[in-house]
Amino acid sequence: xxxxxxxxxxDVRARLAAVDAAIEHGFSxxxxxxxxxxxxxxxxxxxxxxxxxxxxxxxxxxxxxLAGEHYGFLLEHVRSVSVLTELTPVPCVPPFIVGIVNxxxxxxxxxxxxxxxxxxxxxxxxxxxxxxxxNAGMQLAILADAVRGVHTIASAEMRPSRSAxxxxxxxxxxxxxxxxxxxxxxxxxxxxxxxxxEEQVEV
Amino acid sequence: MNWTVGKKISAGFGxxxxxxxxxxxAAFRNTNALRASNDAVSRAHHAQARxxxxxxxxxxxESGSRGYxxxxxxxxxxxxxxxxxxxPRVLADVRSMASRSTEAExxxxxxxxxxxxxxxxxxxLVDLRRASGFEAARAEVETNxxxxxxxxxxxxxxxLEERERGVLQAARNEAHAxxxxxxxxxxxxxxxxxxxxxxxAMLIARDIARPLDEFSRVAERIAGGxxxxxxxxxxxxxxxxxxxxxxxxxMRQRLHLMSGAAKQIAAGxxxxxxxxxxxxxxxxxxxxxxAESLRSVIEEMVSAVNVLASSASEILGSxxxxxxSASExxxxxxxxxxxxxxxxxxxxxxxxxxxxxxxxxxxAVAVAQSGRRSVNETIEGMNSIRQGTSAVAESILSLSAQxxxxxxxxxxxxxxxxxxxxxxxxxxxxxAKAGEEGRGFSVVAxxxxxxxxxxxxxxxxxxxxxxxxxxxxxxxxxxxxxGGKAVELGVQQSTAAGESIAAxxxxxxxxxxxxxxIAATSQQQFVGMDQVALxxxxxxxxxxxxxxxxxxxxxxxxEIHALGQKLKAIVERFKV
Numbered sequence: 001x002x003x004x005x006x007x008x009x010x011d012v013r014a015r016l017a018a019v020d021a022a023i024e025h026g027f028s029x030x031x032x033x034x035x036x037x038x039x040x041x042x043x044x045x046x047x048x049x050x051x052x053x054x055x056x057x058x059x060x061x062x063x064x065x066l067a068g069e070h071y072g073f074l075l076e077h078v079r080s081v082s083v084l085t086e087l088t089p090v091p092c093v094p095p096f097i098v099g100i101v102n103x104x105x106x107x108x109x110x111x112x113x114x115x116x117x118x119x120x121x122x123x124x125x126x127x128x129x130x131x132x133x134x135n136a137g138m139q140l141a142i143l144a145d146a147v148r149g150v151h152t153i154a155s156a157e158m159r160p161s162r163s164a165x166x167x168x169x170x171x172x173x174x175x176x177x178x179x180x181x182x183x184x185x186x187x188x189x190x191x192x193x194x195x196x197x198e199e200q201v202e203v
Numbered sequence: 204m205n206w207t208v209g210k211k212i213s214a215g216f217g218x219x220x221x222x223x224x225x226x227x228x229a230a231f232r233n234t235n236a237l238r239a240s241n242d243a244v245s246r247a248h249h250a251q252a253r254x255x256x257x258x259x260x261x262x263x264x265e266s267g268s269r270g271y272x273x274x275x276x277x278x279x280x281x282x283x284x285x286x287x288x289x290x291p292r293v294l295a296d297v298r299s300m301a302s303r304s305t306e307a308e309x310x311x312x313x314x315x316x317x318x319x320x321x322x323x324x325x326x327x328l329v330d331l332r333r334a335s336g337f338e339a340a341r342a343e344v345e346t347n348x349x350x351x352x353x354x355x356x357x358x359x360x361x362x363l364e365e366r367e368r369g370v371l372q373a374a375r376n377e378a379h380a381x382x383x384x385x386x387x388x389x390x391x392x393x394x395x396x397x398x399x400x401x402x403x404a405m406l407i408a409r410d411i412a413r414p415l416d417e418f419s420r421v422a423e424r425i426a427g428g429x430x431x432x433x434x435x436x437x438x439x440x441x442x443x444x445x446x447x448x449x450x451x452x453x454m455r456q457r458l459h460l461m462s463g464a465a466k467q468i469a470a471g472x473x474x475x476x477x478x479x480x481x482x483x484x485x486x487x488x489x490x491x492x493x494a495e496s497l498r499s500v501i502e503e504m505v506s507a508v509n510v511l512a513s514s515a516s517e518i519l520g521s522x523x524x525x526x527x528s529a530s531e532x533x534x535x536x537x538x539x540x541x542x543x544x545x546x547x548x549x550x551x552x553x554x555x556x557x558x559x560x561x562x563x564x565x566x567a568v569a570v571a572q573s574g575r576r577s578v579n580e581t582i583e584g585m586n587s588i589r590q591g592t593s594a595v596a597e598s599i600l601s602l603s604a605q606x607x608x609x610x611x612x613x614x615x616x617x618x619x620x621x622x623x624x625x626x627x628x629x630x631x632x633x634x635a636k637a638g639e640e641g642r643g644f645s646v647v648a649x650x651x652x653x654x655x656x657x658x659x660x661x662x663x664x665x666x667x668x669x670x671x672x673x674x675x676x677x678x679x680x681x682x683x684x685x686g687g688k689a690v691e692l693g694v695q696q697s698t699a700a701g702e703s704i705a706a707x708x709x710x711x712x713x714x715x716x717x718x719x720x721i722a723a724t725s726q727q728q729f730v731g732m733d734q735v736a737l738x739x740x741x742x743x744x745x746x747x748x749x750x751x752x753x754x755x756x757x758x759x760x761x762e763i764h765a766l767g768q769k770l771k772a773i774v775e776r777f778k779v
Contacts, residue, residue: 060635062628062632075631075632075635076635076636078632079632080632081625081628081629081632082625083621083622083625147624147625149624149627149628149631149652150628150631150632150635
């Protein structure tokens, strides 16, 4: 055995001893680490939020991801978010209506915004989340790839969309935030006549 | 005197011949006279002898008959009969030999008649004696007729002898005179001939010998190569000398011309034309042919000399190159000699090395044996490693299974966190709906959401760690598997190595033998290189000699070159 191998084996033995020690202590952090963690959290909480400096009205938006693009709805129009389970397809409906779901005992229509906006079918979509929108007694579920959470931004931060209008989407865009989130108008979407299905099928 | 030389010589010889004939004629005549005298003398002598014989025979007849008469004996008749037979023949001789004179012939005739008479008497006497006897015969004899007749005969014979003696004397005198005359003729003729012929010879000599003498002198000078001489002889002479003079002069001129031509040729002018006088003009033809052949020879020589000059130049160049090459060779040889010395040292060294290698190979065989044992031990060690590695792989697999259990727990935690977050969002919504009263709740909801987010982050982190563990496990298992395979391979390789080492040991044994042989060979090589070094010294000497020879050859080539140039200059002197 030459010396590099010997060193390597001794190193291996030392690391094994360290792992043994860590397992014996049950992965609990040491008191110093715990103190440091807590201190860091306190500092984070003690820091003044930067957006508070922005004057004017604050708005909360629920951000989600659909086909690689970030969208947002005003929090006041969002009723809840949940994981999509047991989607039931409905016959004789337009293509953007993907089906109906049971949310806490209530049957709600699920639509696919991509098809509704007549966006080109590109990008990968997971579509395992449902955002339930509500406005003026009207409730509608839309598919989302992922829900990013709730953010509070200044309304002054909103900018009109600079991108070229694609499909019907332009009719529902309220603006684009500094972070590039396209904020959609849920009230208009819910009030839209095109959502209403008046299709009859001869049996 | 326009006589030809032939005529002159003929005249001279004719004169001598005439004198000779004259003398000869005189001598002939005198000789004839002498012979006639001599004949006369001899005939006279003969005649005298015959006369005496005649007398003797007559005596025989007389005495014979007398004896018979006296005795009557027939024996006395033998000489009588013999003489009687002999007498006519002798008488004829006398008549033929007697002098040719009428007197002599008359006397002879008388003599013959008397002799016949005397014989007749004797015959008659004999017949009488035989018939009548002695007395009758004596009576006859006493008549003296016989004696008288005999006396007469004796007288006549004496007369005839006297006449013949006179004839003899006259003939002798005649012979003496003739001899004296002949002597006079011969002496005088010879003297006269000497004088005359001397004169003629002097004349002929003056006329022919002098020009011939000149010719000989001139010919001598011409033979000596001087063609400028001239003849003083009169060329208008019409005789052979004149002709010869003119021909000689012509010949001289011709030779002079030829010598001039030869001089021109000697001076290098080959353009001259020599016209042969005739087809028989050997020298002219030869000269023309010589000039022609010389011309062609010179032309060929010119080309040959040109070739020679260029060849000499080339030889010079080649020799110079050769000399340079030889020098280079000498240098190379010096280097080679040094190299051979080095090789010698190297071979000695390699001999030592080969010895060393042989020893080393013996040691290597022992090492290979121990190496084989080591390989066997290695194979055993490898097998234990393989077992150890299998154990490690199993442990790691169980670790992997436990990690999977941790992953399930983490999934549960993650689900809980997601639901907590959802709850927090809904709580925030509810708090917002509650207005001012719900603000505190909103903070709590925010906090709950933050915790849920932290929980998710932690679970994500744990998932990442688990993933890392999984990867590490996979790679560890793979490594263990590979280790196992490597060990398997190692075992195989070790086995192969063992076999290789065995083969190596055998090879090394062979190598040891080979190294021993190499050591011996190297020793031989060392000795051989020593010989090569000696040979190289010889070669070096030879090379040095070659260099010297090449230098000489170069000098010779330069001389040839100069010679070629000189020849060229010489040949260019000829006008062709």
